[in-house]
Amino acid sequence: MIRLTWSKSLQFEAEDDHHHRIIVDTDKGFGGLDQGFRPMDLLLVALTGCMAMDIVAILQKKGGKIDSFAMEAAGTRAETHPRKYNKIKVRIICKGAYRREDLLRSFELSRDKYCSVTATLSSKPDLEFVVE
Amino acid sequence: MIRLTWSKSLQFEAEDDHHHRIIVDTDKGFGGLDQGFRPMDLLLVALTGCMAMDIVAILQKKGGKIDSFAMEAAGTRAETHPRKYNKIKVRIICKGAYRREDLLRSFELSRDKYCSVTATLSSKPDLEFVVE
Numbered sequence: 001m002i003r004l005t006w007s008k009s010l011q012f013e014a015e016d017d018h019h020h021r022i023i024v025d026t027d028k029g030f031g032g033l034d035q036g037f038r039p040m041d042l043l044l045v046a047l048t049g050c051m052a053m054d055i056v057a058i059l060q061k062k063g064g065k066i067d068s069f070a071m072e073a074a075g076t077r078a079e080t081h082p083r084k085y086n087k088i089k090v091r092i093i094c095k096g097a098y099r100r101e102d103l104l105r106s107f108e109l110s111r112d113k114y115c116s117v118t119a120t121l122s123s124k125p126d127l128e129f130v131v132e
Numbered sequence: 133m134i135r136l137t138w139s140k141s142l143q144f145e146a147e148d149d150h151h152h153r154i155i156v157d158t159d160k161g162f163g164g165l166d167q168g169f170r171p172m173d174l175l176l177v178a179l180t181g182c183m184a185m186d187i188v189a190i191l192q193k194k195g196g197k198i199d200s201f202a203m204e205a206a207g208t209r210a211e212t213h214p215r216k217y218n219k220i221k222v223r224i225i226c227k228g229a230y231r232r233e234d235l236l237r238s239f240e241l242s243r244d245k246y247c248s249v250t251a252t253l254s255s256k257p258d259l260e261f262v263v264e
Contacts, residue, residue: 001176001205002173002177002180002204002205003202003204004177004180004181004184004202004203004204005200005202006198006200010188010189012181012184014169016169016170020155020168022177024181026185030185031189032185035152037146038181039182039185039249041134042177042181043178043249043252044133044134045136045154045156045171045174046172046178047171047259048136048146049144049146049156049170049174052136052138053144053171056138056142066138068138069138070136071135072134072136073134081246082245082246082250083251084248084251084252084255086257086258087258088257088259088260089260089261090259090260091261091262092263094264104263107261107263111259113213115214116171116209116217117171119214119215119216120175120253121256122259124255124256125207125216125217125218125219125253126218126219127254128221129224130222130224131224131235131236131239132225132226
């Protein structure tokens with residue numbers, strides 16, 4: 001479970017079950033204080049973080065030696081409300097001593113079999129709300 | 133755009149275009165260091181953060197005085213890989229001097245009209261990958 005608590009302006013603090021905390025914020029022009037990630041960027045962090053863990057873990061199991069690994073993600077948003085992401089482009093940049101086919105296979109296994117965030121984004125989860 | 137960079141073990145650091153940074157990590161049992169949010173929890177933070185900004189902003193515009201505001205979210209995951217969220221339950225807890233109907237209307241406007249994360253989760257965005 002996560003709990004998000006209003007701090008001030010449009011800034012919030014999120015806490016998980018393991019006592020980690022992050023600030024969620026938005027542009028000053030939208031009433032925020034610009035001191036933390038925006039929610040739509042966090043969606044991209046969730047996506048890349050999930051895939052990155054799969055890819056690094058699988059590639060290493062295949063014997064790959066990774067010197068550096070990064071992912072970049074950017075979304076194209078609809079112009080009208082609710083300005084959802086129509087498309088998300090993801091780049092995977094891996095440097096080290098590994099076989100190209102092993103990196104591609106690790107990526108495919110994440111995308112098609114293991115990544116929980118990718119699968120959730122591709123499946124319209126039920127959302128249930130309670131307003132107290 | 134966001135950029136996620138591998139740190140060590142299965143721990144990563146994410147950075148947005150505004151120089152904010154957060155640690156993304158996972159359980160020690162899965163090879164992480166347990167020093168930051170897990171990706172699937174970040175998905176819940178993105179969802180609640182986006183809706184929270186809408187609801188607080190709209191309710192205040194309607195003249196509501198908010199003393200405290202929080203949202204909680206928990207997902208029910210599939211038992212088999214890729215263990216996606218089948219359902220996400222969200223609680224909204226608002227205290228202050230406001231009309232109940234204004235809170236409900238603010239929530240509905242977020243859910244149905246303004247929240248970019250809710251809309252993205254409900255629409256299967258295209259995912260495009262480049263492996264360098």
